[in-house]
Amino acid sequence: MNSYIIKRMLAAVPVMIGISLLSYSLLYISPGDPAEILLRLQLGTVNPDAAAVEAFRAEHGFNDPIYIQYGNWLGNVLKGDMGRSFRTGRPVIEEFFARFPLTFQLVLIAEILALLIAVPLGIVSSSMHNSVVDHILRFFALIGVSMPSFWLGLLLIFFISLHLRLIPVLSYGSSMSLVLPITTLCIGSAASIMRLTRASMLEVLRQNYIRTARAKGVNEVQVIWHHAFRNALIPVITIFGIHLGHLAGGTVIVETIFSWPGVGRFLVDSIYARDFPVIQGFVFLISLIFLLISLSIDIAYSVFDPRIRYDVPKLER
Amino acid sequence: MRAKVSLFVGIVLVGLMLTCFSGAGGSSDGTLVIGLAERHMNVNEEQENTGGLDANAYDAPMPIYGFIYDALVEYGAYGKPLPGLAESWEISPDGKSYTFHLKNGVEFSDGTPFNATAVKFSMERMKAKSSANWMSMDDFTDIVIADPYTITFQYAKPSYPILQELMLCRPQRIMSPSSVEPYGDPNGTLIRPVGTGSFQFQEYKRDQEYTLVRNENYWGDKPKLQNLIFKLVPDDATRLMALKSGEIDLEGSGLSTIDPGDVDDLEKMSDISVVTNEGDMVYYVVPNYNHEPYNDANVRQAIGYALNKEEICKTIFEGIYTEAKGPFSTTVPYYRESYEKGVVKGYQYDPDKARQLLEEAGWKDDNGDGIREHDGKSLEAKLIIPAPSVTPSAGMGVSNQQPLAEIIQSYLKDVGIKVNIVSVESGAWWDAVTTTHDYDMYIYSPWGSIYDPPCTLRGNWYTGGELGYSDPSFDKMIDEVIASTDETTRQEIYDRIFSYMDENALVIPLYQDARIYAMSSNIKGFEIPPTEDILNLNKVQV
Numbered sequence: 138m139n140s141y142i143i144k145r146m147l148a149a150v151p152v153m154i155g156i157s158l159l160s161y162s163l164l165y166i167s168p169g170d171p172a173e174i175l176l177r178l179q180l181g182t183v184n185p186d187a188a189a190v191e192a193f194r195a196e197h198g199f200n201d202p203i204y205i206q207y208g209n210w211l212g213n214v215l216k217g218d219m220g221r222s223f224r225t226g227r228p229v230i231e232e233f234f235a236r237f238p239l240t241f242q243l244v245l246i247a248e249i250l251a252l253l254i255a256v257p258l259g260i261v262s263s264s265m266h267n268s269v270v271d272h273i274l275r276f277f278a279l280i281g282v283s284m285p286s287f288w289l290g291l292l293l294i295f296f297i298s299l300h301l302r303l304i305p306v307l308s309y310g311s312s313m314s315l316v317l318p319i320t321t322l323c324i325g326s327a328a329s330i331m332r333l334t335r336a337s338m339l340e341v342l343r344q345n346y347i348r349t350a351r352a353k354g355v356n357e358v359q360v361i362w363h364h365a366f367r368n369a370l371i372p373v374i375t376i377f378g379i380h381l382g383h384l385a386g387g388t389v390i391v392e393t394i395f396s397w398p399g400v401g402r403f404l405v406d407s408i409y410a411r412d413f414p415v416i417q418g419f420v421f422l423i424s425l426i427f428l429l430i431s432l433s434i435d436i437a438y439s440v441f442d443p444r445i446r447y448d449v450p451k452l453e454r
Numbered sequence: 455m456r457a458k459v460s461l462f463v464g465i466v467l468v469g470l471m472l473t474c475f476s477g478a479g480g481s482s483d484g485t486l487v488i489g490l491a492e493r494h495m496n497v498n499e500e501q502e503n504t505g506g507l508d509a510n511a512y513d514a515p516m517p518i519y520g521f522i523y524d525a526l527v528e529y530g531a532y533g534k535p536l537p538g539l540a541e542s543w544e545i546s547p548d549g550k551s552y553t554f555h556l557k558n559g560v561e562f563s564d565g566t567p568f569n570a571t572a573v574k575f576s577m578e579r580m581k582a583k584s585s586a587n588w589m590s591m592d593d594f595t596d597i598v599i600a601d602p603y604t605i606t607f608q609y610a611k612p613s614y615p616i617l618q619e620l621m622l623c624r625p626q627r628i629m630s631p632s633s634v635e636p637y638g639d640p641n642g643t644l645i646r647p648v649g650t651g652s653f654q655f656q657e658y659k660r661d662q663e664y665t666l667v668r669n670e671n672y673w674g675d676k677p678k679l680q681n682l683i684f685k686l687v688p689d690d691a692t693r694l695m696a697l698k699s700g701e702i703d704l705e706g707s708g709l710s711t712i713d714p715g716d717v718d719d720l721e722k723m724s725d726i727s728v729v730t731n732e733g734d735m736v737y738y739v740v741p742n743y744n745h746e747p748y749n750d751a752n753v754r755q756a757i758g759y760a761l762n763k764e765e766i767c768k769t770i771f772e773g774i775y776t777e778a779k780g781p782f783s784t785t786v787p788y789y790r791e792s793y794e795k796g797v798v799k800g801y802q803y804d805p806d807k808a809r810q811l812l813e814e815a816g817w818k819d820d821n822g823d824g825i826r827e828h829d830g831k832s833l834e835a836k837l838i839i840p841a842p843s844v845t846p847s848a849g850m851g852v853s854n855q856q857p858l859a860e861i862i863q864s865y866l867k868d869v870g871i872k873v874n875i876v877s878v879e880s881g882a883w884w885d886a887v888t889t890t891h892d893y894d895m896y897i898y899s900p901w902g903s904i905y906d907p908p909c910t911l912r913g914n915w916y917t918g919g920e921l922g923y924s925d926p927s928f929d930k931m932i933d934e935v936i937a938s939t940d941e942t943t944r945q946e947i948y949d950r951i952f953s954y955m956d957e958n959a960l961v962i963p964l965y966q967d968a969r970i971y972a973m974s975s976n977i978k979g980f981e982i983p984p985t986e987d988i989l990n991l992n993k994v995q996v
Contacts, residue, residue: 169881170889177884179496179512226498291691299699306696307685310662393689398661402688409880 138439142432149428153421154211160420161207164413171411172199175223178410197223197413210417219421220414224407229418232403237385237422240392240399244384246315247322252377255327259334259373264361266339274331281328290321290394309396318395322388326380333376337369344368370441378434382427484680486977486996489693489705490515492686497658500643505658507647509629510580514664516623517709518684520988521666523627523649526554526573527620529985533787533905535617539568539628539650549612549939556603560673562630563654564646570605571638575631577607578640584625589909590936591619591626612937614944615906618787623987652677652992662686678979678995697972698723703996706971707733708986711853714774720972727975731982733967734785735899736778739862740961742894743923747833752815754959758801759808760869761862767965770857774970778963781955786905788948797949798956800963808869819870826870834872835894837862840883855897858964862897888920897964905985908936911951915960928954 172193176185193199198206213220219229262274294317298306308314341347342365350364351357389401400419407415439445496513497506506513509523528538540554560568574597581592590613598606609616620626629649634642647655650673653666664684668677685702687693693710696702697720706712706729712720721728739757741748748754763777779800782789792798817826817833826833839855856877863873873895878886886892900910911932917924931951938944955961969986979993 167882168890169879169885173888174881174884224496224498226500291695294692294695299695302699305701306692306699307687307701394692396662396687396689396692411881 138436142436145432145435149425152428153424156424157211157214157417157421158207160417161210162203164411164416165203165206167411169411170194171223171413172197174409174411178224214418214421219418222407222415223412224410224415229414230422232415233400233419233422236398236400236403239397240388240401241385243315243318243322243388243391243397243399244381247319248326248377248380248384250319251323251326251330251380252373254323255330256334256373258327259331260338260361260366262331263335263338263342264357275335278328278331281324282332284325286321286325287390287394289324290317290391293317293321294394307396309398314395318391318397321391321394322384330373330376330380334369334373337372338365341365341369367441371438374434374437374441378430378437382430385423385426385430484678484996485683486679486681486991486994487683487685487701487703488517489696489702489710490517490684490686491690491693491710492688495686497660502658502660504644504647505655505664507655507658508583508644509627509633509647509649510576510583510625512584512624515684515686516987517989518664518666519623519627520651521653521682521991522647522651522655523629524651525621525627526556527617529621529905529983529988531984532785532790533618533984535621538621539573543617545617545939547939549614549937550609551606552609552616553604553606556605557673558603560650561671562632562648562650563669563671564630564632564648565671566630566632566648568628568630568650569602570599571602572631573605573628574599575638575640576626576628579629579634580625582640589619591616612939613908614936614938615908618906621905621985623985652990653682675992677992679991682991694720697726697974700725700974703977704971704973704980706973707969708983708989712970712972714772714968714970717772717774717970717972725975726972727977729971729973729980729982730774731969732783732785733775733969734783734905734986735967736781736783736963737897737899737965737967738778738781738961738963739895739897740921741959742891743921744891745894747815747817747828748835748894750815751958752811753817754962755801756808756811756815756869757866757871758959758962759804759811760871761801761865761962761964762803763964764803766858766861770861771965771967775965775967778966780952780963781910781961782900782907783966786907788945789907789952791945792949792952795949798952800956801959805865805869812870817870824867824870825872832872833870834874835866836876836892837873837895837897838876838878838883838886838893839897840880841877858897891922907948907951908932912936923960 170190172190173185176189176193198209201209210220217230221228222232225232258274262271265271294306297303297317298308304313304316305311308317338361342361347360347364350360355364385400387401388397388399389405391397392399392402400423404416404419406412407419492515495506495515498513501508501513505518507518507522508514509519525538526540527543528536530536537557539557539560541557543552543554545552554573556568556570556573562568562572566572577592577594577597581594584592590609591607593609593613594607595610596608598608600606607616627649629647631638633644633646633648635645636642650669652669652672652674654669655664656667657665663686666682666684668680670676685696687696687702687710690711690713693702693705694712694716697705717728717730720726739761741754741757743749767773767775767777780789780793780798784790784793789798812826812833817828819826821827837859839859842854842856856875859873859875863875866873883896887896887898900907901913913919914921915923915925915928916932917926917929928951931947931954935944935947935951938947969982971980971982973980976996978995981990981993983989
């Protein structure tokens with residue numbers, strides 16, 4: 138198992154280099170001079186002074202060719218220095234870790250809740266295949282999957298904050314602040330997990346060994362729980378991991394609506410402002426986190442499915 | 455037993471629910487909560503303890519400066535200069551010296567005396583910090599202190615907008631020398647924002663809110679309010695809901711954006727009152743003067759006649775914004791007078807006249823496809839619009855132009871011009887507008903100081919300016935008006951300038967916006983300020 142983990146970590150290195158090189162190149166070729174855009178923001182004028190723009194470009198090495206710029210950045214990263222944000226002046230790593238816990242707490246809680254709600258519902262739906270209950274659950278799941286998050290978020294604020302007055306509209310900072318953003322994220326994820334669980338269970342329930350188990354006289358609950366469920370779980374774990382990784386950087390819409398100072402919103406603002414160090418640094422760190430989650434999921438497989446083993450013992454001859 | 459347990463659970467639940475009924479905003483014990491849209495803000499790490507409120511820089515949100523800092527000269531209706539910290543002033547006949555007589559007996563909020571030394575400190579700090587080439591007020595050659603309440607600014611050449619510039623919300627308002635370390639050093643570090651305004655800074659919570667409290671040392675009529683809280687809420691829809699729920703008491707022009715489409719809805723609510731007034735911004739279509747055929751004034755005029763601006767205002771802006779005839783708002787000084795005299799004629803909706811002008815310019819529809827041609831080229835226009843940003847705080851907040859662009863497209867199609875709407879990411883849009891000029895048309899408003907036509911004129915249409923327009927005779931008019939020292943001559947030159955712009959269709963005016971303020975109805979004493987960046991809430995009580 139350990140050698141597997143080490144091999145995966147080593148394989149991650151070229152992936153990270155590839156990702157950071159790609160994002161640097163995209164920044165480099167995109168229109169809009171970062172010096173001008175930033176100075177426009179800082180000096181409050183649409184037309185910043187040419188000398189100031191030149192000084193900024195020289196100071197941050199924008200006049201060097203791309204491979205030198207990228208090389209410098211990579212070299213610094215290996216030393217643990219991701220530079221400072223052009224906009225706030227704070228170190229990029231500090232900005233990230235100031236915000237990441239906020240985003241991740243939303244994402245993690247939403248995903249776990251989604252799992253806890255959706256998996257049982259998916260099992261129920263699949264075991265009562267084509268019944269009224271099944272159809273009702275599938276209907277709500279379809280709505281949940283189709284609803285855009287910004288609309289859902291605003292609807293929740295509208296009903297729960299404005300009409301029912303249960304939670305303040307500007308909830309960040311209050312004790313109930315987590316409720317609405319988590320609900321928004323949870324509904325979408327739960328819907329897709331439920332549909333996947335249902336489909337996967339139906340697939341498994343059709344297998345021969347299930348028929349055998351039933352023929353043997355095993356009771357239905359045991360059939361579903363002991364024989365079917367764990368086999369059906371693999372795709373569900375996969376999607377759980379993908380959601381986590383994806384949402385680690387992708388919650389910008391929910392963060393904007395709920396004024397949540399997380400990673401997504403800061404990153405998008407930084408993209409508009411061409412804040413190179415932040416964009417590079419955040420993309421790198423988010424990708425790294427995604428890779429780690431992905432690795433954890435793969436290891437989780439081996440726990441759930443005995444057929445998957447990473448430390449196959451060598452056969453003695 | 456069961457009944458008792460249920461009762462207990464019931465009470466606990468009700469108790470929990472009651473604790474959730476929190477956050478019912480200000481509107482109590484003299485606190486007013488204002489919703490801010492978080493635009494134009496750049497507060498970095500070192501500035502957290504001061505909220506970035508350096509009077510001589512651009513970091514904090516614009517509306518806050520006016521509460522904490524006063525200017526020598528303040529904005530009156532339609533740009534008329536009113537005494538601020540200066541009771542009176544004289545401008546030398548050659549326009550190069552400005553002498554201010556300062557108010558006696560004024561103290562900053564921490565007790566530091568206000569005098570000419572403080573004024574000199576602020577002016578020098580502004581000069582040290584800013585490199586904005588759109589202003590003249592920081593180009594002084596010398597500042598002379600005759601006595602503690604008399605100060606003179608010397609300039610190398612006359613520039614009448616200097617007095618206007620001194621009224622801005624930043625970067626020239628007067629800050630106490632005690633605000634920086636070392637004391638009174640224009641290059642010092644800001645340690646605490648201290649001004650003479652009716653409120654003073656108390657706290658800044660990063661990305662969340664600013665808290666100001668009443669300045670007990672204030673030299674004028676002390677405000678009735680005790681606290682002002684500015685909440686930073688980037689999303690327009692969320693902010694509106696916070697207003698409706700009572701968590702915010704006031705939002706509106708200069709603070710945030712209220713869409714004209716929401717006004718009707720807000721007016722129907724009994725606990726919210728809406729106040730509107732004529733706005734300060736005109737939005738116009740800017741053609742590319744170096745692309746054929748938009749270098750032909752007749753073609754530009756034709757575009758003007760082809761657009762039904764009244765209809766545009768009624769459909770997209772609910773009739774709250776009004777048709778514009780010229781490049782500036784009717785609240786802008788000097789333009790207002792020209793406009794009232796009838797110098798600015800604009801382009802009345804007249805599609806037949808538009809078609810006639812295009813025919814005369816050589817653009818005829820020979821192949822019957824509805825689009826005109828000339829020398830084998832068809833009459834097309836690339837109209838670039840900024841793509842609406844996901845987070846409103848980014849991209850200097852240009853609002854969604856898609857509906858407007860589409861209406862323009864359909865009117866122009868009617869007279870035989872094919873418009874291709876290209877939606878461009880905001881950074882790239884600015885790049886195209888200011889540098890690459892990769893467009894045939896774009897839609898925007900005058901930039902720079904709103905009430906200062908020379909700023910826009912100089913930046914946009916002067917030879918070497920942003921838009922690639924060059925006409926030495928127009929340059930001469932602009933130079934003359936800036937150097938003018940006599941009001942009558944100045945107005946006369948402006949009449950010529952606006953007439954020139956009108957005849958040559960330098961821009962095609964579309965609409966003049968409106969100031970819209972929405973507040974909870976228990977707010978009394980709110981007055982619409984002459985300029986949206988500087989509010990005066992001294993008479994307001996909740």
